[in-house]
Amino acid sequence: MFGSVLALFADLGGGAYFGWGNFQIQSGNLIVIIVMLVLFVLALVLPFPGSRRSR
Numbered sequence: 001m002f003g004s005v006l007a008l009f010a011d012l013g014g015g016a017y018f019g020w021g022n023f024q025i026q027s028g029n030l031i032v033i034i035v036m037l038v039l040f041v042l043a044l045v046l047p048f049p050g051s052r053r054s055r
Contacts, residue, residue, distance in 0.1 A: 016027040025033075 014026075017024055018027065018030060019025075
């Protein structure tokens with residue numbers, strides 16, 4: 001069962017690539033990197049829950 005699902009996804013193709021000079025990256029990997037960077041920046045900017053104590 002699992003092998004047949006993998007075979008379906010293996011036939012989809014290589015995907016789209018973006019390149020700048022000698023640097024080349026697949027579009028799916030680029031999206032993952034952008035999402036990780038956005039989450040990292042949000043983790044730095046947003047306050048921790050419960051960090052402000054009410055008196």
